[in-house]
Amino acid sequence: MERPLTVLRVSLHHPTLGPAAFANVPPQLQHDASPLLVGRGQDAHLQLQLPHLSRRHLSLEPYLEKGNAQLVFCLKALSRKGCVWVNGxxxxxxxxxxxxxxxxxxxCGVQMLVHIEEGTSLEAFVCxxxxxxxxxxxxxxxxxxxEWESIPQKHPPPGSEEQTPGHLAFLYSPSQTRDSPLQPSHEGGTEIQLQRESPNGALC
Incomplete structure:
Protein backbone atom coordinates (compact mmCIF):
# COMPACT_ATOMS: atom_id res chain seq x y z
CA MET A 1 0.00 0.00 0.00
CA GLU A 2 1.37 3.39 -1.01
CA ARG A 3 1.98 5.91 1.73
CA PRO A 4 0.19 9.28 1.37
CA LEU A 5 2.32 12.19 0.28
CA THR A 6 2.81 15.40 2.19
CA VAL A 7 0.87 18.14 0.41
CA LEU A 8 2.06 21.74 0.12
CA ARG A 9 -0.85 23.98 -0.86
CA VAL A 10 0.81 26.98 -2.45
CA SER A 11 -1.21 30.13 -3.21
CA LEU A 12 0.36 32.83 -5.37
CA HIS A 13 -0.42 36.50 -5.98
CA HIS A 14 1.34 39.35 -7.79
CA PRO A 15 -0.28 42.78 -7.32
CA THR A 16 0.70 44.22 -10.72
CA LEU A 17 1.52 41.38 -13.11
CA GLY A 18 -1.40 39.20 -12.07
CA PRO A 19 -1.82 35.72 -13.66
CA ALA A 20 0.76 36.55 -16.38
CA ALA A 21 3.49 36.16 -13.76
CA PHE A 22 2.50 32.52 -13.23
CA ALA A 23 1.87 31.36 -16.80
CA ASN A 24 4.22 28.38 -16.37
CA VAL A 25 2.86 27.24 -13.02
CA PRO A 26 1.18 23.80 -13.20
CA PRO A 27 -1.90 22.95 -11.14
CA GLN A 28 0.09 20.22 -9.41
CA LEU A 29 3.76 19.27 -9.15
CA GLN A 30 5.02 16.05 -7.57
CA HIS A 31 8.64 16.12 -6.45
CA ASP A 32 11.06 13.70 -4.82
CA ALA A 33 12.71 14.38 -1.47
CA SER A 34 15.30 16.74 -2.98
CA PRO A 35 15.18 20.58 -2.95
CA LEU A 36 12.52 22.12 -5.17
CA LEU A 37 14.04 25.11 -6.97
CA VAL A 38 12.11 28.30 -7.72
CA GLY A 39 13.52 30.79 -10.23
CA ARG A 40 13.63 31.77 -13.91
CA GLY A 41 16.35 29.30 -14.97
CA GLN A 42 15.73 26.24 -17.11
CA ASP A 43 16.74 24.00 -14.20
CA ALA A 44 14.13 25.52 -11.86
CA HIS A 45 11.32 23.11 -11.00
CA LEU A 46 8.96 26.07 -10.62
CA GLN A 47 9.75 28.62 -13.34
CA LEU A 48 8.56 32.22 -12.97
CA GLN A 49 9.34 34.94 -15.50
CA LEU A 50 9.58 38.00 -13.28
CA PRO A 51 11.72 41.14 -13.24
CA HIS A 52 14.72 40.86 -10.88
CA LEU A 53 14.13 37.15 -10.26
CA SER A 54 17.35 35.12 -10.15
CA ARG A 55 17.88 31.92 -12.13
CA ARG A 56 17.80 30.12 -8.78
CA HIS A 57 16.00 32.39 -6.34
CA LEU A 58 14.91 30.09 -3.51
CA SER A 59 14.35 26.44 -2.70
CA LEU A 60 11.85 24.45 -0.67
CA GLU A 61 13.89 21.75 1.03
CA PRO A 62 12.41 18.63 2.68
CA TYR A 63 14.42 16.92 5.39
CA LEU A 64 14.09 14.49 8.29
CA GLU A 65 14.18 15.88 11.80
CA LYS A 66 15.39 13.73 14.70
CA GLY A 67 12.43 12.16 16.45
CA ASN A 68 10.05 13.00 13.58
CA ALA A 69 8.92 10.24 11.17
CA GLN A 70 7.54 12.71 8.61
CA LEU A 71 9.10 15.16 6.20
CA VAL A 72 9.58 18.71 7.44
CA PHE A 73 10.60 21.65 5.28
CA CYS A 74 12.80 24.70 5.29
CA LEU A 75 13.06 27.55 2.79
CA LYS A 76 16.51 28.66 1.62
CA ALA A 77 17.36 31.91 -0.16
CA LEU A 78 19.60 31.30 -3.20
CA SER A 79 19.76 34.77 -4.78
CA ARG A 80 22.93 36.83 -4.35
CA LYS A 81 21.10 40.03 -5.32
CA GLY A 82 17.67 39.89 -3.72
CA CYS A 83 16.23 38.84 -0.39
CA VAL A 84 13.28 36.67 0.61
CA TRP A 85 10.86 37.38 3.46
CA VAL A 86 9.52 34.33 5.33
CA ASN A 87 7.01 34.88 8.14
CA GLY A 88 8.45 38.34 8.79
CA CYS A 108 10.29 39.99 -6.20
CA GLY A 109 6.72 41.23 -5.71
CA VAL A 110 5.36 37.68 -5.40
CA GLN A 111 3.16 36.94 -2.40
CA MET A 112 3.17 33.23 -1.61
CA LEU A 113 1.21 31.39 1.06
CA VAL A 114 2.43 27.84 1.81
CA HIS A 115 0.16 25.56 3.84
CA ILE A 116 1.74 22.19 4.74
CA GLU A 117 -0.44 19.11 5.21
CA GLU A 118 1.65 16.23 6.58
CA GLY A 119 1.85 12.81 4.96
CA THR A 120 3.74 9.65 5.83
CA SER A 121 5.81 9.22 2.65
CA LEU A 122 9.51 10.04 3.00
CA GLU A 123 10.30 9.67 -0.70
CA ALA A 124 8.26 12.48 -2.26
CA PHE A 125 5.83 15.34 -1.72
CA VAL A 126 3.36 17.20 -3.92
CA CYS A 127 2.69 20.92 -4.42
CA GLU A 147 10.46 47.50 14.00
CA TRP A 148 9.54 47.21 10.34
CA GLU A 149 9.78 50.97 9.75
CA SER A 150 13.52 50.91 10.54
CA ILE A 151 14.30 48.15 8.02
CA PRO A 152 15.50 49.34 4.57
CA GLN A 153 12.88 48.43 2.00
CA LYS A 154 14.50 47.51 -1.30
CA HIS A 155 11.21 46.13 -2.60
CA PRO A 156 8.32 48.32 -1.40
CA PRO A 157 6.03 45.64 0.01
CA PRO A 158 2.25 45.78 -0.05
CA GLY A 159 0.85 46.20 3.56
CA SER A 160 1.03 43.89 6.79
CA GLU A 161 -2.07 43.17 8.82
CA GLU A 162 -2.50 39.51 9.77
CA GLN A 163 -4.97 37.68 7.55
CA THR A 164 -8.21 36.44 9.07
CA PRO A 165 -9.17 32.76 8.80
CA GLY A 166 -11.64 33.68 6.10
CA HIS A 167 -8.79 34.56 3.77
CA LEU A 168 -7.67 30.91 3.80
CA ALA A 169 -10.99 29.62 2.48
CA PHE A 170 -9.74 29.51 -1.11
CA LEU A 171 -7.39 26.65 -0.17
CA TYR A 172 -10.38 24.37 0.11
CA SER A 173 -12.77 25.89 -2.41
CA PRO A 174 -15.67 23.52 -3.14
CA SER A 175 -15.71 24.80 -6.72
CA GLN A 176 -12.39 23.13 -7.55
CA THR A 177 -12.77 20.53 -10.28
CA ARG A 178 -10.56 18.16 -12.21
CA ASP A 179 -11.92 19.14 -15.61
CA SER A 180 -11.25 22.88 -15.63
CA PRO A 181 -7.66 23.64 -14.64
CA LEU A 182 -8.01 27.34 -15.54
CA GLN A 183 -11.11 29.36 -14.78
CA PRO A 184 -11.83 33.06 -14.31
CA SER A 185 -12.55 33.92 -10.70
CA HIS A 186 -15.51 35.95 -9.51
CA GLU A 187 -13.09 38.72 -8.53
CA GLY A 188 -11.63 39.15 -11.97
CA GLY A 189 -8.49 37.04 -11.48
CA THR A 190 -7.57 33.63 -12.80
CA GLU A 191 -7.48 30.56 -10.60
CA ILE A 192 -5.70 27.29 -11.19
CA GLN A 193 -8.25 24.73 -10.09
CA LEU A 194 -6.58 21.92 -8.17
CA GLN A 195 -7.17 18.23 -8.58
CA ARG A 196 -8.80 16.51 -5.64
CA GLU A 197 -6.60 13.41 -5.59
CA SER A 198 -3.13 12.60 -6.88
CA PRO A 199 -2.13 9.17 -8.22
CA ASN A 200 -0.37 8.48 -4.91
CA GLY A 201 -3.37 9.29 -2.76
CA ALA A 202 -2.49 12.91 -1.92
CA LEU A 203 -5.53 15.14 -1.80
CA CYS A 204 -5.15 18.32 -3.84
Whole structure:
Protein backbone atom coordinates (compact mmCIF):
# COMPACT_ATOMS: atom_id res chain seq x y z
CA MET A 1 0.00 0.00 0.00
CA GLU A 2 1.37 3.39 -1.01
CA ARG A 3 1.98 5.91 1.73
CA PRO A 4 0.19 9.28 1.37
CA LEU A 5 2.32 12.19 0.28
CA THR A 6 2.81 15.40 2.19
CA VAL A 7 0.87 18.14 0.41
CA LEU A 8 2.06 21.74 0.12
CA ARG A 9 -0.85 23.98 -0.86
CA VAL A 10 0.81 26.98 -2.45
CA SER A 11 -1.21 30.13 -3.21
CA LEU A 12 0.36 32.83 -5.37
CA HIS A 13 -0.42 36.50 -5.98
CA HIS A 14 1.34 39.35 -7.79
CA PRO A 15 -0.28 42.78 -7.32
CA THR A 16 0.70 44.22 -10.72
CA LEU A 17 1.52 41.38 -13.11
CA GLY A 18 -1.40 39.20 -12.07
CA PRO A 19 -1.82 35.72 -13.66
CA ALA A 20 0.76 36.55 -16.38
CA ALA A 21 3.49 36.16 -13.76
CA PHE A 22 2.50 32.52 -13.23
CA ALA A 23 1.87 31.36 -16.80
CA ASN A 24 4.22 28.38 -16.37
CA VAL A 25 2.86 27.24 -13.02
CA PRO A 26 1.18 23.80 -13.20
CA PRO A 27 -1.90 22.95 -11.14
CA GLN A 28 0.09 20.22 -9.41
CA LEU A 29 3.76 19.27 -9.15
CA GLN A 30 5.02 16.05 -7.57
CA HIS A 31 8.64 16.12 -6.45
CA ASP A 32 11.06 13.70 -4.82
CA ALA A 33 12.71 14.38 -1.47
CA SER A 34 15.30 16.74 -2.98
CA PRO A 35 15.18 20.58 -2.95
CA LEU A 36 12.52 22.12 -5.17
CA LEU A 37 14.04 25.11 -6.97
CA VAL A 38 12.11 28.30 -7.72
CA GLY A 39 13.52 30.79 -10.23
CA ARG A 40 13.63 31.77 -13.91
CA GLY A 41 16.35 29.30 -14.97
CA GLN A 42 15.73 26.24 -17.11
CA ASP A 43 16.74 24.00 -14.20
CA ALA A 44 14.13 25.52 -11.86
CA HIS A 45 11.32 23.11 -11.00
CA LEU A 46 8.96 26.07 -10.62
CA GLN A 47 9.75 28.62 -13.34
CA LEU A 48 8.56 32.22 -12.97
CA GLN A 49 9.34 34.94 -15.50
CA LEU A 50 9.58 38.00 -13.28
CA PRO A 51 11.72 41.14 -13.24
CA HIS A 52 14.72 40.86 -10.88
CA LEU A 53 14.13 37.15 -10.26
CA SER A 54 17.35 35.12 -10.15
CA ARG A 55 17.88 31.92 -12.13
CA ARG A 56 17.80 30.12 -8.78
CA HIS A 57 16.00 32.39 -6.34
CA LEU A 58 14.91 30.09 -3.51
CA SER A 59 14.35 26.44 -2.70
CA LEU A 60 11.85 24.45 -0.67
CA GLU A 61 13.89 21.75 1.03
CA PRO A 62 12.41 18.63 2.68
CA TYR A 63 14.42 16.92 5.39
CA LEU A 64 14.09 14.49 8.29
CA GLU A 65 14.18 15.88 11.80
CA LYS A 66 15.39 13.73 14.70
CA GLY A 67 12.43 12.16 16.45
CA ASN A 68 10.05 13.00 13.58
CA ALA A 69 8.92 10.24 11.17
CA GLN A 70 7.54 12.71 8.61
CA LEU A 71 9.10 15.16 6.20
CA VAL A 72 9.58 18.71 7.44
CA PHE A 73 10.60 21.65 5.28
CA CYS A 74 12.80 24.70 5.29
CA LEU A 75 13.06 27.55 2.79
CA LYS A 76 16.51 28.66 1.62
CA ALA A 77 17.36 31.91 -0.16
CA LEU A 78 19.60 31.30 -3.20
CA SER A 79 19.76 34.77 -4.78
CA ARG A 80 22.93 36.83 -4.35
CA LYS A 81 21.10 40.03 -5.32
CA GLY A 82 17.67 39.89 -3.72
CA CYS A 83 16.23 38.84 -0.39
CA VAL A 84 13.28 36.67 0.61
CA TRP A 85 10.86 37.38 3.46
CA VAL A 86 9.52 34.33 5.33
CA ASN A 87 7.01 34.88 8.14
CA GLY A 88 8.45 38.34 8.79
CA UNK A 89 12.09 37.23 8.70
CA UNK A 90 14.40 38.49 5.96
CA UNK A 91 16.69 35.88 4.39
CA UNK A 92 19.74 36.72 2.31
CA UNK A 93 21.99 34.48 0.20
CA UNK A 94 22.16 30.90 1.59
CA UNK A 95 20.21 31.75 4.74
CA UNK A 96 17.36 29.39 5.57
CA UNK A 97 14.49 29.03 8.02
CA UNK A 98 12.24 26.08 9.02
CA UNK A 99 8.67 26.31 7.74
CA UNK A 100 5.58 26.18 9.95
CA UNK A 101 2.17 24.77 9.05
CA UNK A 102 1.18 28.07 7.41
CA UNK A 103 3.89 30.33 5.96
CA UNK A 104 3.89 33.71 4.26
CA UNK A 105 6.69 34.22 1.74
CA UNK A 106 7.48 37.39 -0.23
CA UNK A 107 10.04 37.87 -3.04
CA CYS A 108 10.29 39.99 -6.20
CA GLY A 109 6.72 41.23 -5.71
CA VAL A 110 5.36 37.68 -5.40
CA GLN A 111 3.16 36.94 -2.40
CA MET A 112 3.17 33.23 -1.61
CA LEU A 113 1.21 31.39 1.06
CA VAL A 114 2.43 27.84 1.81
CA HIS A 115 0.16 25.56 3.84
CA ILE A 116 1.74 22.19 4.74
CA GLU A 117 -0.44 19.11 5.21
CA GLU A 118 1.65 16.23 6.58
CA GLY A 119 1.85 12.81 4.96
CA THR A 120 3.74 9.65 5.83
CA SER A 121 5.81 9.22 2.65
CA LEU A 122 9.51 10.04 3.00
CA GLU A 123 10.30 9.67 -0.70
CA ALA A 124 8.26 12.48 -2.26
CA PHE A 125 5.83 15.34 -1.72
CA VAL A 126 3.36 17.20 -3.92
CA CYS A 127 2.69 20.92 -4.42
CA UNK A 128 -0.82 22.06 -5.37
CA UNK A 129 -0.88 25.59 -6.80
CA UNK A 130 -3.60 28.22 -6.72
CA UNK A 131 -3.59 31.74 -8.17
CA UNK A 132 -5.23 34.15 -5.75
CA UNK A 133 -6.93 37.27 -7.15
CA UNK A 134 -6.61 38.90 -3.71
CA UNK A 135 -3.50 39.93 -1.73
CA UNK A 136 -2.11 37.28 0.62
CA UNK A 137 0.43 39.33 2.61
CA UNK A 138 0.52 42.86 3.99
CA UNK A 139 3.91 44.38 4.90
CA UNK A 140 5.69 40.97 4.98
CA UNK A 141 8.58 42.23 7.11
CA UNK A 142 6.15 43.27 9.87
CA UNK A 143 4.60 39.84 10.44
CA UNK A 144 6.71 39.17 13.54
CA UNK A 145 8.37 42.47 14.40
CA UNK A 146 7.33 45.95 15.46
CA GLU A 147 10.46 47.50 14.00
CA TRP A 148 9.54 47.21 10.34
CA GLU A 149 9.78 50.97 9.75
CA SER A 150 13.52 50.91 10.54
CA ILE A 151 14.30 48.15 8.02
CA PRO A 152 15.50 49.34 4.57
CA GLN A 153 12.88 48.43 2.00
CA LYS A 154 14.50 47.51 -1.30
CA HIS A 155 11.21 46.13 -2.60
CA PRO A 156 8.32 48.32 -1.40
CA PRO A 157 6.03 45.64 0.01
CA PRO A 158 2.25 45.78 -0.05
CA GLY A 159 0.85 46.20 3.56
CA SER A 160 1.03 43.89 6.79
CA GLU A 161 -2.07 43.17 8.82
CA GLU A 162 -2.50 39.51 9.77
CA GLN A 163 -4.97 37.68 7.55
CA THR A 164 -8.21 36.44 9.07
CA PRO A 165 -9.17 32.76 8.80
CA GLY A 166 -11.64 33.68 6.10
CA HIS A 167 -8.79 34.56 3.77
CA LEU A 168 -7.67 30.91 3.80
CA ALA A 169 -10.99 29.62 2.48
CA PHE A 170 -9.74 29.51 -1.11
CA LEU A 171 -7.39 26.65 -0.17
CA TYR A 172 -10.38 24.37 0.11
CA SER A 173 -12.77 25.89 -2.41
CA PRO A 174 -15.67 23.52 -3.14
CA SER A 175 -15.71 24.80 -6.72
CA GLN A 176 -12.39 23.13 -7.55
CA THR A 177 -12.77 20.53 -10.28
CA ARG A 178 -10.56 18.16 -12.21
CA ASP A 179 -11.92 19.14 -15.61
CA SER A 180 -11.25 22.88 -15.63
CA PRO A 181 -7.66 23.64 -14.64
CA LEU A 182 -8.01 27.34 -15.54
CA GLN A 183 -11.11 29.36 -14.78
CA PRO A 184 -11.83 33.06 -14.31
CA SER A 185 -12.55 33.92 -10.70
CA HIS A 186 -15.51 35.95 -9.51
CA GLU A 187 -13.09 38.72 -8.53
CA GLY A 188 -11.63 39.15 -11.97
CA GLY A 189 -8.49 37.04 -11.48
CA THR A 190 -7.57 33.63 -12.80
CA GLU A 191 -7.48 30.56 -10.60
CA ILE A 192 -5.70 27.29 -11.19
CA GLN A 193 -8.25 24.73 -10.09
CA LEU A 194 -6.58 21.92 -8.17
CA GLN A 195 -7.17 18.23 -8.58
CA ARG A 196 -8.80 16.51 -5.64
CA GLU A 197 -6.60 13.41 -5.59
CA SER A 198 -3.13 12.60 -6.88
CA PRO A 199 -2.13 9.17 -8.22
CA ASN A 200 -0.37 8.48 -4.91
CA GLY A 201 -3.37 9.29 -2.76
CA ALA A 202 -2.49 12.91 -1.92
CA LEU A 203 -5.53 15.14 -1.80
CA CYS A 204 -5.15 18.32 -3.84
Missing amino acids: LMLRYLEQVPLRIINRVFF CFHLSPSPLIYRPEAEETD
